[in-house]
Amino acid sequence: EVVQSILNRTESRQELAIARRPALYHQGAIVSTIDQNLVGDPLALQALVDLLNQHRKEIAFCIATGRRLDAALKVLREHNIPQPDVLMTSLGTEIYYAPQLTPDRAWSNHINYLWNRQRVVDLLGDLPGLELQPKLFQSTFKISYFYDPAIAPSVEELKRILFKNDQTVNVMFSFGQYLDVVPIRASKGYGLRWFAEQWEIPLNRILTVGGSGADEDMMLGNSLSVVVKNRHREELSDLNNIQPIYFSEKEFAAGILDGLAHYNFLELCRATGQNHD
Missing domain, CATH: 3.90.1070.10 (Hypothetical Protein Ta0175; Chain: A, domain 2)
Known part of the structure; x- marks a missing residue:
């Protein structure tokens, strides 16, 4: 009787509207921060953007950043980075979906707890x-x-x-x-797992790219993780004792490209798609 009274007050989990789930056919996702990762090496960034554009139908492109939405979009525009499929801003406390940058209200309600x-x-x-x-x-x-x-x-x-x-x-x-x-319910890592569930992308087909302590929980679990070379990555050095994580010796977007090659990520996702056909 006690449990039933709680169940009666519990709201059912809000499913995303179909309009906000345009990419269920994606076989994988690349989730990267902005600072210390994407920007800093224009040539490597252009090579990464070209790669993303070539595989946009199969692989979702996501940003996870401590910046607010307006600040994140400004940096992306300044560096000619295409609009991501998903933007997790303010350290994963806000989630937006392309193409209209629709906010995920269910996520906001979820993290408002306590x-x-x-x-x-x-x-x-x-x-x-x-x-x-x-x-x-x-x-x-x-x-x-x-x-x-x-x-x-x-x-x-x-x-x-x-x-x-x-x-x-x-x-x-x-x-x-x-x-x-x-x-307590919010972080880049929690936001990543929420997005993965909504878009039905297995964590082992998600490449996460980080470079500082704020990225730690995003890189734990079953995702494939890459730490690019920068002066703050010692904040993530303890992760090596927990699970295999690739520490690239290349900086900025070159480190992301290096991580993609290390995991043979594109082939991994392509093989997943073929298995589903």
Whole structure:
């Protein structure tokens, strides 16, 4: 009787409208961050864009970024990067689908669970070494700080403070100076798995590309993971002890191309498509 009363209050999971699921025929997906990965080497980027355009019908192109949607789109336009099939912005707290950049409202409702933005801001407001970033970098489900490790409490201590005050959240540190707090159900990794389920793409046919600590959970699990060479990738060095992850010795988009070759990713997806025919 107790369980039934809970079930009666539970909303059924919202399925995506057909218009937002145009790519069920995709046999795989490439999910990349923007900074430290896509941009930085124009020649390699053009080679990657050409490759994406050649295989757009078989392989979905996705962006996972800490940037807000408007900022992410601005960078993509500046570098002539085609609009992705899926944009996971603000550290995976917002998901948008091409071609109309339709927001995934079901995802927003899902991550809103136990989220109390103002309470988090109040708890961290007076701590040394933490400074809220400008409004441009904030969003409904993401609180972003400049973090000075020399004087701020450790990331683990910040987590303890929040959890002790009943704030169930994800805390992420990246690029040696940024600290972000998002809902417990939100991250790039959770957003990736939500997208994979909606588009019915197996995780072992998804290539994830990262370069900093904020990408860690996106690269765990059954996806094929590539860490490009950059000065922040030591934040991901512990992943080598957990599962096989390819650490490329090439930078920016060249590292992505190197990762695609390492996993023979295009052939892997093509073979999957043939098996389904």
